[in-house]
Amino acid sequence: MDQETNIVACSDTAALHMVCGKIASGKSSLTARLAAAPRRVLLSEDKWIACLYPDEIHTLSDYMNRTARIRTLLTDHIVSLLTAGTSVVLDFPFNTVGARTWGASLYRAAGCEHRLHYLEVSDEICKSRLKARNLSGEHPFQTSEEQFDQITSYFVPPAHGEGFNLITYDETGKVRY
Template sequence: MPILHLICGLPGSGKTTLARQLENQGKGLRLSPDEWMSTLGFQLYDEGGRARVEQLQWRLAQRLLAAGNDVILENGFWSREERDSYRAVAQSLGCETRLHYLDVPVEELQRRIIARNRDAPADAAVDPNDLLAWSKMFEPPTTDELAVGHGTAPP
């Protein structure tokens, strides 16, 4: 049964690192909105561009899943509604979904973002001050979302 891996967390939580590890372990094809946006010349904060890239990646992911391939999406999945929607589509395709939640304190996220920004191009930098507002918008997965067969919270 194909597996859809949803990588859930705020910027700086380690989504790309985990997604790359899963891909290197042969757990699926990794689709990264940030990388595609950069390649296509979109600014990281371009919400319209991000929405188009994520929609395109989701259509591609559905085709890959329907063909029997595992897929890793590192969109962040900030809301329960979004996670439920992706799970429902995956289920309709006969796929399993695994939610990987990266729970990192805001102070650590800010430290990581500041360190990452040192090596990032100016148009790819994330403002560490945005993390506090984002953390208030973020809906952490509930216990039932992380139950066996539904998701994991990496150590």
């Protein structure tokens, strides 16, 4: 069994899986693999926003407002799933200290295990993937290079002092440490 398979199927107890990485770093691909394990539920921020707020996200402020509503709505539900023994994989960007504080509040309230999966991918690779993703039309949102730069300016890599069980991946998706 390789290192990634061990991480994907690492526990029989409930765990909260969070992802951190820039736009187009591979968060959704990783969360899909993580959620494929038994007794895991995937919740995707992009899908919730696209369904609940179609054509309402035009600025970073619009996004922040809508995602705050979704997080408020889902907090008790996520904690309930975790306390019931179901692992939760959140395809939400835990890219700031504030977002990670919300994630920590979830696993602490549930008293469960957690993992923060950090995709350490360069801006150049993310922009190349973003261009391909935009051309494919398969993602619910189109993000320009300028928007990437604006959003990435708020990105804060996780620090070991934040207290997360951190798993770091390289640009190929392989576990670095």
